[in-house]
Amino acid sequence: MGHYVSRYYITEVDRFPDTIYCHHAVMGEKFIPEHEHKKGQFLYTEGGVVYLNTPQQSYFLPARHYIWIPAGVRHSIHPSTPKVIMRNLYFPVSACDDVFFSKTAIYPVDNLLMELMMFTNRWNGNIRPEEESRYSIAKAFKMLLPELGRGALPLALPYPGDSRLVKIVEYLDEHVADNIGFKHVADHFGVSERSLARLFQKDLNMSFIQYFTILRMLKGLKLLLDDKLSINEVASKVGYSSLPTFSNTFTKIIGVRPSEYVKHRGLWYK
Template sequence: MSSNDNINIDDLEKPYFVWFEENWIHDDVLHQHQKGQLVYVESGFQYITIEERIYLLPQNHAAWIPSNAIHKTNSHSETIKLMIMFADVDHNDPFYHEVNVFSVPPVLKEMIKYAEKWSKIVTKDHNETLFLKALFNELPRFVETSLRLHICLPKDKRLIKVIEYLHDHYHHEIKIEDIGDIALLSLRTLERIFKKETGLTLSKYQQMLRIIKSLELLSSAHHTVSEIAHKVGYKSVQAYTRSFHSVMRFRPTDFMKNIK
């Protein structure tokens, strides 16, 4: 991770560290920290790879990244406001051992914004420590549901071109025969390897790509739900809404209300 400031998080002798940036620029390099980290997107959206899984972090959502988890930032929207809070946490709580992506409730949002006053302060501050200890103590209670919206990166090299094709053509009707030709595999072998590597069938993977891309577009607030449905490959708003609800357990309009 990098910004205009050269700060080594692991060298800091304090339990918490706050880092806020208006337009965050990352190194696209895998790295890890001894501290756990809470990443909050105030505006825009962010893609993060954590332990070989790609997560989308929409506006007004946060991700908890466990200590020593290998991660990197993939890409982000043109303008992004990002708050990152590093913390030594209670390792007895199972919440802190897993990746969690979740919608930030109003109380937590205000607490995160208040903590901006301590951004980039590298010396210990008693008030900062007390406040952030309370925040992280309650963090597991703030998370009602964790969005399990991610895609796994396959290790099998035979699937590299398949993944590239799916990412480039997710918004089109994809024929499995065409994908089999790309992978030079029989359809049965392709489906077996793909499910083993990603945990999803080809059709489910395409659905996840469509929903993830639609969340990115919803976060930008530049398009209507109808426009987004067609942009990501659905023939009707109804079909998109059904697909979105089956994955997210709520509707696109609910998501749009939440990010405002």
């Protein structure tokens, strides 16, 4: 399997506007610098956790999930290890594309999508329209995504613009294991609870509890996958004294029970 050091994502993906570009490779780099494509990108990874940053948000791509990146969205990719395997399909934009293809989002991968994706493992490079069989299969793969991707998961956190909120979210990041609440944070930073609530909603378009809960679950997922901790240990390290509460919250946000990650992480992260 090849490596990403060729920087194909800059030089090759958009060379021919009507082709579908396929690339499966070991990352081989510590990160992929910010860039964009004229084609939409399907990205799936194996062998480690991957962070993907856009100018607006930081996305967390765990095992058994993929991210759809619309054409024209600038992004950089940061894996937990250069040994991560990246599986990509890049599709030309069509005037009849579903609204699904206009949004950056993360979705779980079911067995059907996994089988189709692994089928494309035999291809690398441009798939041209005149290659009728391969092109039709790749195009059908794209057409299935809106049908299968009904439940986008909130595996992303927006970047705060307000300088006060930057310090507050940094504080939350440092205290995910602590039993702190909304009132504690408001008092610590000398603002009223009403002002703090408005700040989160206006700048991040989510409530304090939504932000802190997602932050805790993303931290928990990383501990579960990268550090190979037990579910009990992870729950404690992200501020949950109740294992059922942590498990239920994790399932609601991540889309898979933590026990499933423990059960399968050896297969997903070879």
